[in-house]
Amino acid sequence: MPLTQTYPHLAFVYFNGAKPPLQFRFxxxxxxxxxxxxxxxxxQYPKIRKLVKLEYRSPxxxxxxxxxFTQFALKKDDDLKVMFSTFCQYSTKGPIKVDAKIQRFGEDxxxxxxxx
Numbered sequence: 001m002p003l004t005q006t007y008p009h010l011a012f013v014y015f016n017g018a019k020p021p022l023q024f025r026f027x028x029x030x031x032x033x034x035x036x037x038x039x040x041x042x043x044q045y046p047k048i049r050k051l052v053k054l055e056y057r058s059p060x061x062x063x064x065x066x067x068x069f070t071q072f073a074l075k076k077d078d079d080l081k082v083m084f085s086t087f088c089q090y091s092t093k094g095p096i097k098v099d100a101k102i103q104r105f106g107e108d109x110x111x112x113x114x115x116x
Contacts, residue, residue: 009087011096013039021097028084032077039100053101056083059090071099 012021058072
């Protein structure tokens with residue numbers, strides 16, 4: 001089965017605000033833990049970095065009718081359901097956009113500070 005049918009939603013992830021974003025696909029059936037695994041697989045040097053925060057750029061309408069984006073924290077499966085519901089309500093044609101904060105593991109910082 002083609003990837004686009006199995007995982008129909010195109011998404012962009014911005015790691016620590018970096019541009020251009022990385023692209024990936026996932027479906028409405030994707031569990032939060034699976035999404036984290038997908039995103040960690042996109043990281044350069046995944047053994048020394050970890051995803052610590054994930055937010056959806058959630059669209060909403062202002063009173064004047066303009067679209068405004070607010071950050072919506074994604075922490076569990078129910079949050080993904082809200083994200084998909086919001087996405088389908090406002091913008092089904094473009095990609096889903098998420099911001100991911102990554103950090104290096106603590107012992108990696110210690111190794112960098114120690115002089116040989």
